[in-house]
Amino acid sequence: xxxxxxxxxxxxxxxxxxSGLKNDAGNPRAKALIYRILRDTVNIIEDLQVTPEEFWKAxxxxxxxxxxxxxxxxxxxxxxxxxxxxxxxAADEEAGKTGGTPxxxxxxxxxxxxPLSNFEARLDDGTDPAxxxxxxxxxxxxxxxxxxxxxxxxxxxxxxxxxxYFDPSQSEFNLRRRIVTDAEGNYRFRxxxxxxxxxxxxxxxxxxxxxxGRHGQRPAHIHFFISxxxxxxxxxxxxxxxxxxxxxxxxxxxxxxxxxxxxxxEDQDKAKAYGVEGRFAEIDFDFTLQASPEPxxxxxxxxxxxxxx
Ligand SMILES: [Fe+2]
Numbered sequence: 001x002x003x004x005x006x007x008x009x010x011x012x013x014x015x016x017x018x019s020g021l022k023n024d025a026g027n028p029r030a031k032a033l034i035y036r037i038l039r040d041t042v043n044i045i046e047d048l049q050v051t052p053e054e055f056w057k058a059x060x061x062x063x064x065x066x067x068x069x070x071x072x073x074x075x076x077x078x079x080x081x082x083x084x085x086x087x088x089x090a091a092d093e094e095a096g097k098t099g100g101t102p103x104x105x106x107x108x109x110x111x112x113x114x115p116l117s118n119f120e121a122r123l124d125d126g127t128d129p130a131x132x133x134x135x136x137x138x139x140x141x142x143x144x145x146x147x148x149x150x151x152x153x154x155x156x157x158x159x160x161x162x163x164x165y166f167d168p169s170q171s172e173f174n175l176r177r178r179i180v181t182d183a184e185g186n187y188r189f190r191x192x193x194x195x196x197x198x199x200x201x202x203x204x205x206x207x208x209x210x211x212x213g214r215h216g217q218r219p220a221h222i223h224f225f226i227s228x229x230x231x232x233x234x235x236x237x238x239x240x241x242x243x244x245x246x247x248x249x250x251x252x253x254x255x256x257x258x259x260x261x262x263x264x265x266e267d268q269d270k271a272k273a274y275g276v277e278g279r280f281a282e283i284d285f286d287f288t289l290q291a292s293p294e295p296x297x298x299x300x301x302x303x304x305x306x307x308x309x
Contacts, residue, residue, distance in 0.1 A: 004046045006039070015039055064204045072108030073205045077216060081105040082252035097232075099142040100290040104253045106235045106300075107223065109163045110155060112308035114176035121177040123154065123191035125170075130159045130192035131264070132276045135283040138185040139226060142288055146185030150228035150289070153178045154189065156221070161197025165306055181228075190274070193262070193281050196220040196245055209250065216250045219243035222260075224287070225300055231289040232297045238285055260285045 005011045019035035020026045044050065065071050075081050085103055092098065115121070124130070139150040155176040157163050164170035175194075179187045199206040199216030206216045220243050226234040237253055238260035239246055246254055264281045265271075271280055292298060 002046070002049055006042045006046055011042070015042070061204060061208070068200070068203050070200070070203050070205045073199060073203075074208065076105055076107055076251040076253075077199065077205050077209060077214075079252050081107070097290060100232070100288045101226070101234055101236055101286075102255050102257050103234060104236050104255055104258060105251060106225075106303070107237075107251065107253075109166055110223070110225075111163075111165045111173070111176055111306040114153065114155070114173045114178050116151075116178040116180065118180050119182045119187065121179050121189045123156070123175045123177050123189055124158075125174045127171070127174075128158045128192050132274070132280045133191045133193045133262075133283065134188070134274055134280065135191065135222075135285065136186065136188035137285045137287065139181050139187065139228060139287045139289065140185050141231065141291055144288075146181070146183070147228040147231065147289060148181055148183045148185060150181040150185065150187075150226060150231075150287075151178050152181065152187045152287070153225040153227070154191075155223045156191065156194045157197055159192065159195045161195045191222075194220050194222060194240075196243055199250070214250060215248075217245045218249050218251055219245040219254065221253065226287045226289060227298065227300070228289055230291060230293065230298070232292040233300050234287065234289055235300060236287070238283070240283075 015035060015038045016022055019038055020031045021035055045055065065074060082105055085105060088103065139147045139152065141147060155163065158167075158170065158175060160167075162170070164172065164174035164176060175191065177189065179189060181187050196217060196219045198218065199209065209216045220240040221237045222240075223237045224234070226236070236258060238258050239249070239254045241259050241261045246259065260283050262281050262283050264279060266279055268277075271277055274280060
């Protein structure tokens with residue numbers, strides 16, 4: 001037997017009351033959103049015959065998710081963060097805002113205020129016995145003209161697949177830097193080849209993915225915010241070619257235009273010029289920004305981020 005009451009006037013009246021729609025205080029936007037969420041929730045409960053046990057299990061899940069600070073991870077894992085990108089892409093397409101390096105998800109691990117330097121930087125603190133990575137490229141507009149003074153804000157994981165700040169064993173701002181491009185739009189940095197990583201295996205995100213028969217792994221990648229005066233802010237990542245999860249990313253961040261070729265070399269003359277010994281890796285990757293006169297488009301979207309005002 002599938003009992004339903006959500007269609008009754010009494011139930012609808014109750015949901016309006018619970019959403020604050022019957023009072024003049026509060027925030028109309030919050031009321032509209034909560035009313036819709038409540039209506040959709042009761043429809044789910046009735047249509048899928050959610051039992052009280054399942055309901056309270058879900059409530060407890062939200063508590064665990066929050067306690068473990070994994071809500072952002074779950075948003076990525078369920079593809080919702082990627083879905084927002086697809087929606088923004090469609091809006092851009094409709095508005096004729098095309099061209100440039102594609103956007104992809106930010107993820108939950110950005111930390112604001114990384115050290116700023118001109119033209120070049122070293123990202124790693126030298127403690128990770130990893131393969132040195134030398135990455136460079138240009139920031140240009142869609143006509144290929146260089147953008148001087150653009151900021152390449154880069155962050156990446158270490159070889160354990162963890163990020164400084166969230167992994168307190170790493171030094172402050174390790175593998176996080178902001179680099180200002182030179183007159184030709186060039187940036188370059190020395191870093192380490194990052195590892196891919198997965199959701200914490202004992203966490204609620206992985207627990208839910210297990211229920212869905214999905215893994216929680218990401219390919220090796222490097223995150224970027226690219227910004228320049230009079231241009232649209234870009235949130236993106238490069239995903240390293242050759243990684244077994246390149247096209248099987250649990251967060252759906254890989255896009256064809258964002259696959260970066262990484263070349264490993266043992267050329268010791270070159271290594272010496274770089275100031276390293278043994279094997280090293282190189283990536284060349286250019287970023288292209290769309291022009292925009294809109295100040296709101298020139299900044300990253302508002303979101304709660306670590307160390308951001
Ligand atoms: Fe990441």
